[in-house]
Every structure is written in C-alpha cells, then in structure tokens.
Amino acid sequence: xxxxxxxxxxxxxxxxxxxxxxxxxxxxxxxxxxxxxxxxxxxxxxxxxxxxxxxxxxxxxxxxxxxxxxxxxxxxxxxxxxxxxxxxxxxxxxxxxxxxxxxxxxxxxxxxxxxxxxxxxxxxxxxxxxxxxxxxxxxxxxxxxxxxxxxxxxxxxxxxxxxxxxxxxxxxxxxxxxxxxxxxxxxxxxxxxxxxxxxxxxxxxxxxxxxxxxxxxxxxxxxxxxxxxxxxxxxxxxxxxxxxxxxxxxxxxxxxxxxxxxxxxxxxxxxxxxxxxxxxxxxxxxxxxxxxxxxxxxxxxxxxxxxxxxxxxxxxxxxxxxxxxxxxxxxxxxxxxxxxxxxxxxxxxxxxxxxxxxxxxxxxxxxxxxxxxxxxxxxxxxxxxxxxxxxxxxxxxxxxxxxxxxxxxxxxxxxxxxxxxxxxxxxxxxxxxxxxxxxxxxxxxxxxxx
Amino acid sequence: xxxxxxxxxxxxxxxxxxxxxxxxxxxxxxxxxxxxxxxxxxxxxxxxxxxxxxxxxxxxxxxxxxxxxxxxxxxxxxxxxxxxxxxxxxxxxxxxxxxxxxxxxxxxxxxxxxxxxxxxxxxxxxxxxxxxxxxxxxxxxxxxxxxxxxxxxxxxxxxxxxxxxxxxxxxxxxxxx
Numbered sequence: 001x002x003x004x005x006x007x008x009x010x011x012x013x014x015x016x017x018x019x020x021x022x023x024x025x026x027x028x029x030x031x032x033x034x035x036x037x038x039x040x041x042x043x044x045x046x047x048x049x050x051x052x053x054x055x056x057x058x059x060x061x062x063x064x065x066x067x068x069x070x071x072x073x074x075x076x077x078x079x080x081x082x083x084x085x086x087x088x089x090x091x092x093x094x095x096x097x098x099x100x101x102x103x104x105x106x107x108x109x110x111x112x113x114x115x116x117x118x119x120x121x122x123x124x125x126x127x128x129x130x131x132x133x134x135x136x137x138x139x140x141x142x143x144x145x146x147x148x149x150x151x152x153x154x155x156x157x158x159x160x161x162x163x164x165x166x167x168x169x170x171x172x173x174x175x176x177x178x179x180x181x182x183x184x185x186x187x188x189x190x191x192x193x194x195x196x197x198x199x200x201x202x203x204x205x206x207x208x209x210x211x212x213x214x215x216x217x218x219x220x221x222x223x224x225x226x227x228x229x230x231x232x233x234x235x236x237x238x239x240x241x242x243x244x245x246x247x248x249x250x251x252x253x254x255x256x257x258x259x260x261x262x263x264x265x266x267x268x269x270x271x272x273x274x275x276x277x278x279x280x281x282x283x284x285x286x287x288x289x290x291x292x293x294x295x296x297x298x299x300x301x302x303x304x305x306x307x308x309x310x311x312x313x314x315x316x317x318x319x320x321x322x323x324x325x326x327x328x329x330x331x332x333x334x335x336x337x338x339x340x341x342x343x344x345x346x347x348x349x350x351x352x353x354x355x356x357x358x359x360x361x362x363x364x365x366x367x368x369x370x371x372x373x374x375x376x377x378x379x380x381x382x383x384x385x386x387x388x389x390x391x392x393x394x395x396x397x398x399x400x401x402x403x404x405x406x407x408x409x410x411x412x413x414x415x416x417x418x419x420x421x422x423x424x425x426x427x428x429x430x431x432x433x434x435x436x437x438x439x440x441x442x443x444x445x446x447x448x449x450x
Numbered sequence: 451x452x453x454x455x456x457x458x459x460x461x462x463x464x465x466x467x468x469x470x471x472x473x474x475x476x477x478x479x480x481x482x483x484x485x486x487x488x489x490x491x492x493x494x495x496x497x498x499x500x501x502x503x504x505x506x507x508x509x510x511x512x513x514x515x516x517x518x519x520x521x522x523x524x525x526x527x528x529x530x531x532x533x534x535x536x537x538x539x540x541x542x543x544x545x546x547x548x549x550x551x552x553x554x555x556x557x558x559x560x561x562x563x564x565x566x567x568x569x570x571x572x573x574x575x576x577x578x579x580x581x582x583x584x585x586x587x588x589x590x591x592x593x594x595x596x597x598x599x600x601x602x603x604x605x606x607x608x609x610x611x612x613x614x615x616x617x618x619x620x621x622x623x624x625x626x627x
Contacts (some may be wrong), residue, residue, distance in 0.1 A: 083537075161556065166573055168554030183498060188610075197497070283549075284532055285556040287570030303572065307553070307588065381588065442572050 007060055033218060035226065038250050039241035042227040047122065050257035051115035056257040059214070061265065063207060065101040073153065075199035080155035081279045088276070095273065102274030104265055105147050109294050112143050120325070120420060122229045123334035123413075130326035132220040135213055142210050144294060149202035151292050152195065160280035161289040163198075164190050169298075173309040228336040237335065247338050287440055289410040296434030297427045303442060304366045306386030313390070316383065318423075325420075331411050344414040347404055348421040354400060355425035362393070363433060367444055397422065511608030514626060518601050519623040520542070526560045534594050534605060535560060535567075537578050543621030546605040547580045548592035558591070567591065580617040590615050596622040 041047075072091055074083040087094040116136060119125060125133040152163040167190070170181040188192020223228065258374060277286075291299045302310040332340075339345040350402075366389075376384035385431055404410070439445035513529060521527060521538045528535055528549070535547045547567075551558050556571035566583060567576040573584040580591035595612045597604055601624055613620070 161571075165554040165556060171554075183494075283533075283557055285558075285570045289556055289571040302586070307586065381585070385585070440570075 013136065033222075034246045034417045035222060037243040037245050038226055039229050039238075040244045041229050041238075041241060043249055043253060044230055044242070045253070047230045048227065048252075049114070049118060051111055053254050053257050054261050055108060055115055056214070057111045057261050058111060058265075059210065061104045061262065062101060062108065065097050065104070066203065066207070067100060070203060075153070075195050077141060077155060077195055077280070080153065080195060084154050084156075084276060088325065096269055099269035099274050100265060100273065103268055103272070105150060105388055106293075107265070108143055109147055112140050116140060117424075121339055121417075122228055122230070123337055123340065125326040126330065126333045126335045127326075129168040129220070129228070129335070130226040132217060132224065133326045135217045135220060139213050139217060142213065146202060146206045146210065147206045147294065148292060149198045152190070152198045153202065154276055155195065155280045156277040156282075157280055157286050158275065158277045160190060160282070161285055162291050163194070164285075165289060165299075166295055167171075167194075168292045169302075169307070169311040172311045174308070174312065187251075212380055230338075231336045233337050235337075237333070257312065288438060288442055290434075292437070293431070293435050297431035300363075300434035300438075304363070305389060306382050308382050309386035309390055321423075325416070327338050328412065329414060330413050330416075332413050335415055338414045340417050343408055343410060344417050345411060347408055347414055347418045350404060351400075351418045351422040352425045355422050356429065358396070359426045359429045360433070363430075363444075478589075511606055513605050513607055515603040515605055518598060518603050521603070524578070526562075528560065529605070535608060536603065536605065537580075539578065539621060540584060541621075543597045543623050544598070545579060545621060546592065546594040546596045548590065548610055551587055552582075552589050552591060553587040562624045586604075589613065593620060598622060598624045601625065 069087070072083055072087045072094065074080060084098070087098060089095075091097075119133065119136065148163075148166065152159045167181055167185055170184065171177050173180060182188065184194075184197065185191070186197045205356055231237065290296065298310065298315065301314060304310070305314070334340045339348055370389075372384045372388055376388070400422070401415070403417070405415070408414070410418070437444055437446035439449065458471055499501065513531065513534075513538050515521075515529065517529075518547050521536065521544070523538055524540050526535050526537045533549055535549055537545045537547055539545065549557050551569040551574055553572055553573065555568065556569050558567040558569045558574075560566075561568050565578060567580075569575070571589065572586050574585060574587035576587070576591050577583050580593070582588075582590055590613055593613060595606045595609055595611070597606070603624075
C-alpha cells in the first residue's frame with residue numbers, strides 16, 4: 001500500500017509540475033504533511049465528515065487562545081478567580097478569548113469522540129491502520145485530560161468541587177490509589193498544590209504530548225496510504241484508485257471546513273459566555289455537585305455500583321476492550337465499508353434499540369426497587385453492590401448476544417460491532433441521564449424542573 | 451536486519467566476536483533501562499508533595515475547641531478552621547469528625563432538624579457518631595484525635611484516622627469534676 005502510493009506520487013509528474021508552480025512556500029508547508037496526490041474517492045465529505053480536520057483546527061484554536069490566556073491567568077488559589085474576573089472585565093476581548101477557549105475545548109471532546117465513532121464504523125482500524133487506532137485512543141484520553149485539568153483553573157465552586165469528586169475517585173484504585181490521589185492533588189485536598197500541578201500539566205505537558213502524538217497520528221495515516229477508500233459491502237479494496245492532486249482538491253475542502261468551524265465558534269462565543277460560578281469555597285459543597293459533563297457517564301454508573309466496580313473495574317474493562325478492537329482476528333477486512341454489512345447495520349440497530357429501552361428501565365429499577373445491599377447485608381458491599389449487579393448486567397448482555405446469534409448467524413466483525421453499539425448507546429444514555437436528569441442530592445428529576 | 455549483520459561480520463567490518471558484542475549490547479540496554487528508572491524516580495520524587503505541602507497552612511495542627519461544659523450533650527459544633535465537627539453524644543462523650551464525605555470527599559453539612567450529616571454530592575448520610583446511614587459512602591466519617599486537658603477540649607487535626615465504623619472506645623470523656 002505504502003510503496004504503491006509512493007510510486008503513484010513519483011510517476012504522476014504532471015501533477016507534481018502543477019503543484020510546484022504554486023510556489024515553494026505553499027508547496028513545502030502543505031505537502032510536508034500531505035502526499036502530492038490523494039485517492040479521489042477519499043475526498044467524499046460523508047466518508048470523514050471533516051471530523052479529523054475539525055479536531056485539528058480546534059487544537060490550533062485552543063493553543064492560540066491558550067497562549068493568550070497564559071498572559072493574564074495566575075495559578076494561585078487566592079489570585080486565580082480574580083485574574084479570570086480581570087480577564088473578563090478589563091482585558092480587551094478577554095471574555096471573548098476565554099469563551100473561544102472554553103467552547104472549543106468542549107467541542108473538541110465531542111468532535112474527537114465523533115471522529116472515533118467514524119473510524120470505528122468505517123472499519124478504519126483494520127490492518128494496516130491498527131496501531132493508529134491506539135494512537136487515536138491515546139489522543140482522546142489526552143483531550144479528556146486537558147479538558148479536565150483546565151476545568152480546575154477558574155477556581156470557582158463548579159471547578160473546585162467537580163475536581164474534588166473526580167480526583168476523589170482515584171482512591172478506589174486498589175494499591176496505589178491513595179498515593180496517586182495525593183500525588184495528583186499535590187496534597188491531601190484540592191489546594192495550592194493541585195492548582196500548580198494542574199496548571200503545569202494543562203499548559204505544558206499535555207499540549208506537548210498532544211502535538212507529538214498528533215504528528216505521529218497523521219504520519220501513520222499517510223503511511224497506510226491515506227484514508228480508507230469508501231466502498232460498498234462486497235466491493236474489493238481498490239488497489240489502484242484514481243488519484244487527484246492534493247492542492248487544490250484536498251486543501252480547499254479542508255479550508256472550507258476549518259474556516260466554517262472557526263466562524264461558528266466565534267459567533268457562538270459572542271453570544272454564549274463560558275460559565276463562571278462563585279469563587280471556590282472548600283467549606284461548602286454545592287448541591288448537586290457534579291463532575292465535568294464528559295465524566296457524567298461514570299458518575300451515573302457510580303450511583304448504581306460499588307465504587308471499586310464503577311471507578312476501577314468497569315473503566316479498566318472499557319479501556320482493554322477499546323485497545324483490543326483492532327487486534328481481534330476478524331474474518332473480513334471491512335475498511336471503507338460503513339457498518340460492516342447490511343446485516344451488521346441491522347444488528348447495530350437492534351443493539352442500539354435494546355440499550356435505549358433497557359438502560360432507563362435498569363436505572364429506574366435500581367433507583368426505586370432493587371436494594372442489593374439491604375437484601376444481601378451479610379456480604380461485603382463490593383460483592384452485593386458491585387459484583388452481583390455487574391454479573392446480572394453482563395449475563396443479560398450475554399443472553400442478548402445469544403439471541404442475536406441465533407437470529408442473524410453473524411460473523412465476528414458484525415458481533416464485535418454489535419457489542420460496541422450496545423455498550424456505546426448505554427454509556428451515552430447514562431451520560432445524558434447524569435447531565436440532565438439528576439437534581440438535588442442526585443435524585444432523578446426532569447431537566448426542566450428546578 | 452539479519453542479513454545486514456551477517457554481511458558486516460563476513461566483510462570484517464566489525465572485528466569483535468559477535469557473542470561478546472551481544473553481551474555488550476545487553477549491558478548497554480540494561481544501563482539504559484536503569485537510567486530511565488532512575489530518571490522516572492527522580493521526576494516522581496520531584497513532583498511528589500513533600501512534608502511542607504501535606505502539612506496544613508497553620509503549622510500548629512492542634513486546635514483548642516474550648517471548655518468541655520460549653521458543648522451541650524447531643525450536639526454538633528462545626529469548626530471551620532480545623533475542618534472538623536466536634537460532636538458530643540447523649541452520654542457526654544466527645545468525637546471529632548472529619549467533614550469530608552468518605553465517598554468522594556465532598557464537605558458534609560450537619561442537618562440539625564434531621565439530626566444527621568447529609569452529603570450533597572451523592573446523597574450519603576451519616577449519624578451523629580459518623581456512622582453511615584445511607585450509602586454510597588463506604589465507611590464512617592474519619593476521626594481526629596480528641597484530648598481533654600484541664601477540661602479544655604483539644605483536637606489534633608494533623609492526624610486523620612480512618613475507621614470502619616463507630617466503637618465506644620473512640621469516645622473521649624472529660625474528667626468528672
């Protein structure tokens with residue numbers, strides 16, 4: 001694949017001449033990251049939805065605005081909040097810059113998540129792109145970490161308590177948990193040490209890691225011959241796809257997507273301010289205290305399972321499952337085919353529908369009917385509130401998989417996708433419920449009440 | 451790679467015995483890993499919160515709560531500076547409870563009407579002895595050591611003690627006058 005695209009590049013002299021005539025600066029800069037030509041079919045918007053490009057643009061916006069913010073922000077508990085107020089009220093465009101940074105960061109979580117879904121559902125993790133899936137996952141974790149470390153910096157009630165309960169979860173990691181929590185907090189509680197550490201990690205370590213891994217991510221994409229070439233189920237992977245020159249075909253499209261995105265974010269930032277609550281008060285936890293929204297899925301799981309299960313066991317299983325996605329032995333390479341096959345699409349719909357119905361039922365049951373800790377009070381809570389409910393959920397999933405197996409007789413590709421959709425839908429639903437349907441004291445309410 | 455190696459040795463570019471060279475390579479790799487571990491340990495030691503950071507802002511961690519008779523039986527008094535509650539039981543025993551929920555570390559307020567601590571974060575509740583009334587909190591509120599000198603109640607906020615549940619021996623009584 002690699003040598004293929006290279007030979008195409010060099011043999012296609014006509015294209016090279018045309019691009020060279022666009023001047024050495026443009027040529028050097030753009031073509032340093034890009035091949036001279038790209039397969040024409042990969043330019044189709046509905047293959048990528050421009051998501052990877054959007055994520056890149058957002059990162060650039062974040063670095064730009066972040067550098068500006070660094071000139072005003074002061075990472076000390078008694079000064080941080082005031083420096084944000086100063087930024088918003090006395091610095092020209094200060095509020096605007098903060099809004100852009102805030103909304104871009106939140107959008108980046110969504111966009112990179114969607115990008116991850118796109119890559120999964122087009123089978124873009126099959127060889128030779130296996131390792132790039134891993135890099136992509138690492139990038140997603142870095143994006144989450146960057147968002148999370150940035151969350152503390154305004155030092156308001158929201159950030160102080162959100163960070164307190166999120167880092168509090170580390171305590172449940174067996175063995176090193178307490179040590180790790182103290183290390184990350186820079187002391188017993190969220191305090192000056194935490195702010196110093198979070199600031200350093202947020203403004204230096206994570207951006208550097210992000211930049212390096214992004215370069216690696218792009219390079220791997222290029223080395224595997226560019227993007228997956230879209231095709232329908234049953235079509236062969238084309239070995240000699242028709243190629244067109246990168247400038248202007250790809251670059252122009254990227255510019256359109258990137259500039260539109262920037263315009264939308266700027267407009268949004270004019271009308272919607274980044275939230276800033278009361279200054280942090282360690283003596284008063286607001287009710288309800290919620291983790292940042294991208295952790296709400298875990299917070300919702302935490303309401304139903306013992307912390308050890310919810311905060312250590314389940315995340316560990318999720319990470320292992322996600323990392324091993326490209327390394328299962330698949331019978332078919334479905335790179336470029338949306339949802340594996342029509343059967344795969346069917347099964348995915350079944351899984352999504354089931355998760356949509358069963359997840360709320362389970363939550364309601366656990367909230368109002370089930371009481372494992374009460375019924376099984378003789379057992380340790382890790383078992384009664386953790387392993388037993390988890391076992392029931394997993395047994396339910398296993399039974400569902402048996403039913404689908406009988407109904408569809410699917411291959412492994414389709415089955416893996418089914419499980420992915422099942423858990424994904426459930427997790428997204430849990431996140432939505434955690435964000436919108438939890439009120440005072442984490443009781444279930446409607447989002448429009450109170 | 452392998453071919454390369456063979457070629458080189460056959461051409462005599464490397465005069466050394468291959469087995470000796472591989473031993474040297476191993477030593478180099480071993481030294482490299484050792485250096486890496488050393489480096490990591492150094493970084494961790496550098497970042498780790500030292501004794502200065504883990505100590506609270508005030509260097510003296512012992513807080514004088516006041517004369518014992520000032521605290522009525524079956525009452526809870528909050529000490530903002532020491533971040534604890536001083537609870538006095540029905541029978542006159544004292545207990546200093548950490549105000550941090552044992553679930554995820556939110557600050558638990560005392561609800562006088564309901565006679566219980568209630569965590570706003572995930573709805574855990576504790577009674578006056580710090581025992582869990584309703585989960586998800588996994589264990590009772592942490593304790594600080596209480597001691598009574600000359601009928602003055604003092605609390606050492608430097609030593610937070612974890613416990614499974616309430617035991618009678620945790621209570622501290624003033625001397626009968």
